Amino acid sequence: MQPRRVRAMARAFRRSPLLIAFALGSLLVALTPWLGMASTGPGGRGPTPPPGPVPFDQQTAQQSPHHGVAPANAMEPMAPVLDRTGWTATASDEETAKENGRAANVLDGDAATLWHSRWSGTPAPLPHSITVDMHRTTVVSALVYQPRKDSPHGRVGQYSISVSTDGRNWGSPVGTGTLADDTAAKTLAFAPQGARFVKLTAVTEAGNRGPWSSAAELNLLGDPGTPAATVDLPRTGWTATASDEETAKENGRAANVLDGDAATLWHSRWSGTPAPLPHSITIDMHRTAAVSALVYQPRKDSPNGRAGAYTVTTSTDGTTFGAPVASGTWRDDDTVKTATFTRAANARYIRLTVTREAGNRGPWTSAAEIRLSGPANPAAHGSWSRITGFPLVPVATAVLPGDKLLAWSAYAVDRFGGSNGYTQTAILDLKTGKVTQRRIDNTGHDMFCPGIAMLADGRVLVTGGSNAEKASIYDPATDAWSATADMNIARGYQAMTLLSTGEAFVLGGSWSGATGDKSGEVWNPATRTWRKLAGVPATPAMTADPRGAYRADNHMWLYATSGGKVLQLGPSKQMHWITTGGNGSLTSAGNRADSQDAMTGNAVAYDVGKLLTLGGSPAYENTPATRRAYTVSITGGQVQAARTGDMGHARAFGNSVVLPDGKVAVFGGQAHPVPFSDATSVLTPELWDPATGRFTPLASMAVPRNYHSVANLLPDGRIFSGGGGLCGDCATNHSDGAVFTPPYLLKADGSPKPRPVITGDVPPRAAAGTSLTVGTEGAVASFVLMRASAATHSTDNDQRRIPLTSKATGTGTYEVALPADKGVVLPGTYMLFALDAQGVPSIARFVTVT
Known part of the structure; x- marks a missing residue:
């Protein structure tokens, strides 16, 4: 073997020790019954779980995080796959003359059967759409598109996704984009929201091979763990009480879910005779507020007590709780979970009731932290596209x-x-x-x-x-x-x-x-x-x-x-x-x-x-x-x-x-x-x-x-x-x-604020230490240069903000001075913004500073 190839293989093995990881994982599984597996009881850190695969976060600690093996549930989406029972599908057009290309095929569980746009005779032109009717309103957060595998024809390229509660009023698309031209399943995410109908529109064919669209299967994902257009509510002054809590063998008090420390827990009573399920914990905000979601953070040190099946109810007086505003079953993992309410509730008390432990390991419930979210005010919290x-x-x-x-x-x-x-x-x-x-x-x-x-x-x-x-x-x-x-x-x-x-x-x-x-x-x-x-x-x-x-x-x-x-x-x-x-x-x-x-x-x-x-x-x-x-x-x-x-x-x-x-x-x-x-x-x-x-x-x-x-x-x-x-x-x-x-x-209603406007031509290039003449619609308060930047791995060393000195030279005309020190204004491309007295920026003009 050539020395260069030997070095390359050695480097790859060092950086990607998959064989070592698999061997370690198998060894740990094999040795688990002999490695300190004596039960310590459900409290504290809880009973030791039965032997099983090495958790993914432990696997990645054993190897390069770039080349870690996938978790055991690698193909399982992070949001739950919704049950398709009773669903129907319709399409803008479908092929029925030369093949069974009906829309219903995307829901039959058989990837060999397809929905295909009409191709016999005169093909139906793009765009094509297919709509799934769930026949009930539920929180939905993504559409999973499985392309056909037998042929590349009809793979969706550019797409849009729209949702509706009635099948008539669709509004703006909740998701758009372009898909890769391959056979991999695609998860097309969007902001979670209640809907009955979800429509996928194919704007182009991925390979531009023809005016066709096809799909082998479509699935929808439910609540992924965060609601749309919400913001964390401040927890100042809140208190928490529980149906039961462990205080004899550990500090498992309900108050721990509000202390900001994920290492402290609420745990149901486990010493002596464990308290049976269901268990509940109630948050008292000591004021009435609009609440639209409950955020549940499981304990990380042990799987015991992770909430599985749950309901959320609300009350204004702490005595009368209405019908659940959210219910479901959370996955048995340590990801942060959110119960998105089907409707916002004005309440003082929010109660989480757990009826089943996620892994069925015992009659226990635990929580590291609980937060509540309310509707966002765009003027205070911004908004997402x-x-x-x-x-x-x-x-x-x-x-x-x-x-x-x-x-x-x-x-x-x-x-x-x-x-x-x-x-x-x-x-x-x-x-x-x-x-x-x-x-x-x-x-x-x-x-x-x-x-x-x-x-x-x-x-x-x-x-x-x-x-x-x-x-x-x-x-x-x-x-x-x-x-x-x-x-x-x-x-x-x-x-x-x-x-x-x-x-x-x-x-x-x-x-x-x-x-x-x-x-x-x-x-x-x-x-x-x-x-x-x-x-x-x-x-x-x-x-x-x-x-x-x-x-x-x-x-x-x-x-x-x-x-x-x-x-x-x-x-x-x-x-x-x-x-x-x-x-x-x-x-x-x-x-x-x-x-x-x-x-x-x-x-x-x-x-x-x-x-x-x-x-x-x-x-x-x-x-x-x-x-x-x-x-x-x-x-x-x-x-x-x-x-x-x-x-x-x-x-x-x-x-x-x-x-x-x-x-x-x-x-x-x-x-x-x-x-x-x-x-x-x-x-x-x-x-x-x-x-x-x-x-x-x-x-x-x-x-x-x-x-x-x-x-x-x-x-x-x-x-x-x-x-x-x-x-x-x-x-x-x-x-x-x-x-x-x-x-x-943004204004409070979400509409855009008036913003300054830079008018006329701005020189595309300017030397450090010189001045720019900039025109605006009306008066502005200041100008700033923002360096065009590049980001990867949480790092962006190109970012810098440079406030500029300026003076008015006429109505809507300013002389804007650039710093002379190239250590302040590094050479390169900048975005020039004008700001009003409230800090609202204009749309920028690009300027290269030399």
Whole structure:
């Protein structure tokens, strides 16, 4: 065998020890009866469960989270599959002359029978639609589309999904997107809501082979764990009581579900004679409020007492409880569950009654935390758009001029597995919502898990990842990818930033490539070559991750300043100044106040020389995330860090975006990070205000966004949030995204606020230190530059917000000054926003600062 192939196989085995994982899993299963399995009783940590497969979060701890084996229930959706008994299906047209292509075939459980649009005689033109009538109203959150497997003809490409309660009034689509041209089942998610009818409309055929549409099977998913258009209700002053609780052998009091600590539990009485099912716990808000969902977080340390079958009832007086507003059966796992009410209830008391333990292990019930959600106020909490489907999991994204969003993943649309030399990409047109897919072969670069830097001329530099030494460039002006020189050091999970000199700096990245110190290097745009920085080792900037460099030098937070210098401010608790001239240097900048290491947290520059760091955890996975946030301020060469207000939720794998008004929005993440898992997902975004240092909740997300998710500020002042997963045939692939409209754009009724308008032509290019003449409709209060950014793996080192000085030179005309210091305004593409006195932003104009 050739030495190169031997090295490649060894590297792949080291990074993807599937055989080891399977062997360990089998060994653990075999040895379970002999490894401390004596029962300890249902309380405390509960009785030891019977022997079974190694849980997925334990499996991933034993191996690379990129190449972990799928959970045992990998094909089971995270939301329940609704029972199709009594359902019917109709279609806009169907083939009956030359084949049995009736709509009813999508509900017969036989993937060999099809619905097919009419093709005999004169084919029915696109679009085609098929409608499922459930004959009852229920909460529905996704449509699962199974393409035919015998032929590619009729696979759905562009699609839309609409829902209705009566079959006549459909409203705007709840989901749109583009599907990959393959035979894999597609889960098309949308914001959960009550509906009876669900319509799938095929706009194009995936391969453009003809005017046809087909489907082998359609399923619908129910309540996935978060309601639409809701927000967490503040728990201040709340109390909890239970039908029974364990107090003799553990602190299992009901009050523990409200303390914000998932390690403390309410547990039904188990010592002595266990209290029989059903068990109930009642939340008293001590005020009447509109409530639309109950959020239940199971205990994580043991499966005992997980709620299975349940009902939720409400009361205004604590005595009379009406008919259930929600009921169902939750899965036997540790994911956060939500009971979405069929209607909002004005109530003071909310009671969760559990009639069966999820795993039928015993007569027990437990809960780590319980929260309640109410209808969101758009002016305070913002709102979400429909969910847009992508033909891949958007693991990395970059904002482009022309209202485009570039996304890419790996060699396949939903999985990865090595250095294949090509990458799946997609571009979302933000004006039309259309998503186009393209496979990039010409660079020989599988760009999975890369470093990214937005270059001075507006191009996107992507380095390393699966093809660990490669570097590629995307040019939005020509919509073309090209290769540039390979890096000196092969890397994956490295960090990058553009420098004030126009060069690009990279550091770390031990996930891929040979082991050893991943010291810094710099790419020169003039020579298109890389220069090693022997004086910038990665080791001092590592976290203390128990898996060593493989995990400890990942996803560093970098902030470029004047003279080619960079501040490395995390995720390690120790910070460093880096110079990039000559061989470079790395010197201590002190610790980030009292912060611990915060891997898979992030940092965002919300003002000149001012950054906010959020969340993360001491190790990459399987360690509790933190709620803490810190500000880091740079004055000259001095760095000061201080703790600011805590987030309402602990988060790792979250994404943060600075807004034009200087506030920072944070999306998604997990309280206990486990790659490829939706357990402990945080579905409530939060908004940090630099004026107060406090976080406030925003409208809940419909889809978890954890590992491999992204978020980006868009040119209209909204935010794209998407992705998560990329783990093959598992239940946590989220090949979609949605746009969040922040509250600064909305009135209380959800209608848009009036916003400033930039008029006339704005120069597309301007030099640092010069001024722009900008016209507006009426008076505005200020202007700000927001750097076009790129995100992956919770990290976006390209983000920065630069408030500008301006003066009125006439009615609706302003002279806007650009900073002269290129350490403040890095060269590159920016979005120029005008803001009114209330902080409402205009739609941006793109400007390249040279």
